[in-house]
Amino acid sequence: PQAFANTVWAYATAGHAAPELFDAVALEAQPRLGEFKPQAFANTVWAYATAGHAAPELFDAVALEAQPRLGEFKPQAFANT
Numbered sequence: 634p635q636a637f638a639n640t641v642w643a644y645a646t647a648g649h650a651a652p653e654l655f656d657a658v659a660l661e662a663q664p665r666l667g668e669f670k671p672q673a674f675a676n677t678v679w680a681y682a683t684a685g686h687a688a689p690e691l692f693d694a695v696a697l698e699a700q701p702r703l704g705e706f707k708p709q710a711f712a713n714t
Contacts, residue, residue, distance in 0.1 A: 637662045638673040641680035652686060659691040666698040671706040674699050 637658050644651050662669075662677065669677070674695055681688050699706075 634662065634665050634669045634673050637665075638669070638676040638680070641684070642676045645680035645683040650684070655681065655684060655686040655688065659688040663691055663694045666694055669698070671699070671702065 641655060641658050644654065658677075659681075666674075678692060678695055681691065
């Protein structure tokens, strides 16, 4: 899961459009969101937002997975999410 987050974060930070990669990560990450740590949630949604890449199903799935785990989030993860 961290590798998914790191990969899309790097592409977004570099400003490099890679729509097929973002689509593939969204599909592969969704069933594994339970394995994500709070910072990985934050980095992933930040990357999609920064890249301007719409992934509504991923965002909805992150919201459902993250909500019951909000107690695990540190202030930085809240700020980025």
